[in-house]
Amino acid sequence: xxxxxKDSTEVEASWVTVxxxxxxxxxxxxxxxxxxxxxxxxLGRPALPGGYVQKAExxxxxxxxxxxxxxxxxxxxxxxxxxxxxxxxxxxxxGRVVTIAYLALGRELPTPVGGTDAKRAYWAPVSQLINxxxxxxxxxxxxxxxxxxxxxxxxxxxxVATAFCGETFTLSELRTVYEVxxxxxxxxxxxxxxxxxxxxxxxxxxxxxxxxxxxPASLYRRGAAWLLSPPLLRGTGYPA
Amino acid sequence: xxxxxKDSTEVEASWVTVxxxxxxxxxxxxxxxxxxxxxxxxLGRPALPGGYVQKAExxxxxxxxxxxxxxxxxxxxxxxxxxxxxxxxxxxxxGRVVTIAYLALGRELPTPVGGTDAKRAYWAPVSQLINxxxxxxxxxxxxxxxxxxxxxxxxxxxxVATAFCGETFTLSELRTVYEVxxxxxxxxxxxxxxxxxxxxxxxxxxxxxxxxxxxPASLYRRGAAWLLSPPLLRGTGYPA
DNA sequence: GACGTTTAAGTCAATGTGACCTTTAGGGGT
DNA sequence: ACCCCTAAAGGTCACATTGACTTAAACGTC
Numbered sequence: 001x002x003x004x005x006k007d008s009t010e011v012e013a014s015w016v017t018v019x020x021x022x023x024x025x026x027x028x029x030x031x032x033x034x035x036x037x038x039x040x041x042x043l044g045r046p047a048l049p050g051g052y053v054q055k056a057e058x059x060x061x062x063x064x065x066x067x068x069x070x071x072x073x074x075x076x077x078x079x080x081x082x083x084x085x086x087x088x089x090x091x092x093x094x095g096r097v098v099t100i101a102y103l104a105l106g107r108e109l110p111t112p113v114g115g116t117d118a119k120r121a122y123w124a125p126v127s128q129l130i131n132x133x134x135x136x137x138x139x140x141x142x143x144x145x146x147x148x149x150x151x152x153x154x155x156x157x158x159x160v161a162t163a164f165c166g167e168t169f170t171l172s173e174l175r176t177v178y179e180v181x182x183x184x185x186x187x188x189x190x191x192x193x194x195x196x197x198x199x200x201x202x203x204x205x206x207x208x209x210x211x212x213x214x215x216p217a218s219l220y221r222r223g224a225a226w227l228l229s230p231p232l233l234r235g236t237g238y239p240a
Numbered sequence: 241x242x243x244x245x246k247d248s249t250e251v252e253a254s255w256v257t258v259x260x261x262x263x264x265x266x267x268x269x270x271x272x273x274x275x276x277x278x279x280x281x282x283l284g285r286p287a288l289p290g291g292y293v294q295k296a297e298x299x300x301x302x303x304x305x306x307x308x309x310x311x312x313x314x315x316x317x318x319x320x321x322x323x324x325x326x327x328x329x330x331x332x333x334x335g336r337v338v339t340i341a342y343l344a345l346g347r348e349l350p351t352p353v354g355g356t357d358a359k360r361a362y363w364a365p366v367s368q369l370i371n372x373x374x375x376x377x378x379x380x381x382x383x384x385x386x387x388x389x390x391x392x393x394x395x396x397x398x399x400v401a402t403a404f405c406g407e408t409f410t411l412s413e414l415r416t417v418y419e420v421x422x423x424x425x426x427x428x429x430x431x432x433x434x435x436x437x438x439x440x441x442x443x444x445x446x447x448x449x450x451x452x453x454x455x456p457a458s459l460y461r462r463g464a465a466w467l468l469s470p471p472l473l474r475g476t477g478y479p480a
Numbered sequence: 481g482a483c484g485t486t487t488a489a490g491t492c493a494a495t496g497t498g499a500c501c502t503t504t505a506g507g508g509g510t
Numbered sequence: 511a512c513c514c515c516t517a518a519a520g521g522t523c524a525c526a527t528t529g530a531c532t533t534a535a536a537c538g539t540c
Contacts, residue, residue, distance in 0.1 A: 010294040010295060011255075011292045011293070011294055011295065012295050013253035013254065013255060014253065014254055014255070014256045014293075015251075015253060015254070016254045016256070016327065016336075016338050052251040053251070053254075053327070053338075054250040054251055055250060055251065055252050055329070055336070056329055057329065058327065058328045058329065059325060059326075059327040059328075059338070082324050082325065084322050084324060084325070085299060085322065085324070085325040085340045086299075087256065087293070087298065087299040087340070088298045088299075089295070089296055089297065089298065096256075096295070098256050098293075098299070098338065098340075100325045100327070100338075157397075170487085171487085171488095172486080172487080187529070187530075187531090188486090188487080188488090189487095189488080189489080189490090189530095189531085189532095190528075190529065190530080192487085192488075192489090193489090193527095193528090194527090194528085197527090210537070210538090211485085211486065211487085211537085212485095212538090213484075213485050213486070213537075213538060213539085214484085214485040214486025214487065214536080214537060214538085215485080215486050215487040215488075215535065215536040215537050216486090216487075216536065216537060217486075217487055217488090218487085218488090229473065230473060230527080231471070233469065233470060233528095235528090235529085410518085411518085411519095412517080412518075427498070427499070427500090428517085428518080428519095429499090429500085429501095429518095429519080429520080429521090430497070430498065430499080432518085432519075432520090433496095433497090433520090434496090434497085437496090450506070450507090451506085451516085451517065451518085452507085452516090453506080453507060453508085453515070453516050453517070454505080454506065454507085454515085454516040454517030454518065455504065455505040455506050455516080455517055455518040455519075456505065456506060456517090456518075457517080457518055457519090458518085458519085470496080473497095475497090475498085
């Protein structure tokens with residue numbers, strides 16, 4: 001914040017971007033939204049959607065705008081939180097670009113129809129990207145890894161898992177979210193007991209839903225609580 | 241990341257700074273390092289130390305450099321982690337300035353001797369700033385509040401509390417860290433049991449330390465574990 | 481109406497927790 | 511040498527939580 005420093009040759013202006021790690025659960029897989037880059041650098045390589053922050057908007061507003069422009073997703077109905085800033089000098093060959101990474105979680109998001117910028121957009125299974133050979137553009141692989149670890153941790157002590165579900169949901173659906181993201185089986189009975197005993201986590205609607213087969217399941221909606229206490233621990237479940 | 245956007249009038253280059261929320265525990269108070277601004281804007285107002293990120297350095301390196309330049313603190317012996325980015329358009333009257341806030345935790349840090357920039361630097365009790373009338377420069381009050389909440393949470397499920405202690409420490413010292421930051425009393429006996437039963441949290445050195453009065457206390461050092469499982473929950477202790 | 485399937489509810493031993501109490505190991509005073 | 515004060519260290523016990531497992535209930539279907 002020192003004005004004398006601003007005049008120093010050591011300091012230069014930077015471009016500031018937002019990048020989005022948008023997750024959804026589809027079936028038994030955690031998916032992340034990727035775009036195929038239509039311009040250099042990293043032309044043709046998969047990347048997280050994102051773009052430059054504009055003059056008059058906050059970082060969050062920029063993230064919401066990119067969410068809409070690049071993925072056609074209305075941000076008002078999903079969870080959006082800041083993940084962190086990535087600014088290594090060499091991360092963008094064009095010059096100093098600091099990106100603010102955002103984490104977005106939603107359910108059954110529409111398959112996007114490619115951005116305004118003639119690049120393809122698609123959902124990719126996270127499991128393949130994490131221990132796969134596919135490298136994302138820039139430092140997006142590192143951002144994705146950080147994002148995944150952030151979600152895994154947040155499931156434990158917040159009600160964020162409900163962001164992957166619809167307005168109302170069954171406890172089985174909620175449990176599946178945990179199982180997919182943590183990657184291991186959870187005992188249905190113990191999960192139910194834990195969730196229902198955690199005050200404010202979920203709220204019964206009184207309605208039920210008929211599964212294709214089996215006993216009807218009660219429907220719940222999000223409760224008032226955001227922080228769960230005590231937390232649900234990942235514990236030692238066996239792989240799903 | 242769209243080059244066409246970069247040419248748009250909607251986008252402008254930004255200044256990128258790092259700001260530091262440096263905490264230490266002194267006696268029974270959590271202290272944060274503040275500087276008195278020596279230049280406009282907010283001349284004379286207290287602020288978090290910080291400054292512009294230079295051309296060739298990473299964000300973390302910039303934070304470490306500012307730590308040294310503004311506070312005279314060698315960062316190699318304290319905990320430093322990124323807190324997040326703050327970039328609202330109006331947060332700095334001089335123009336678009338995005339700051340990356342860092343959290344630094346250490347013990348018995350030297351009282352700094354004012355920065356190179358003729359401003360005073362001093363330790364201030366956090367409790368007075370949080371619910372006090374004193375407003376910090378820029379959005380630093382918000383950053384400070386976020387930093388405090390971050391620490392409080394991290395104490396639960398990481399071994400970060402040891403960053404406030406020396407190389408070796410007694411369990412009472414460690415407990416005091418929790419009590420000061422959480423703001424309530426913890427049962428010494430239960431705290432000891434919990435810490436010692438959490439594998440990898442602390443490691444006995446075999447040595448002891450004589451307190452001014454009372455039985456000698458065993459000394460411990462940090463263990464190998466960073467994440468604590470099960471976590472120490474804040475629970476319902478009575479105010480200290 | 482028996483069967484397969486899924487939700488819902490219950491059991492039980494083992495473990496963890498909160499609120500205590502007791503013992504131990506120092507220093508200081510008389 | 512003895513007693514007192516203090517803080518650390520160790521123990522007790524009722525209670526809550528957990529993990530693994532079993533049983534019951536409510537559907538559609540054959």
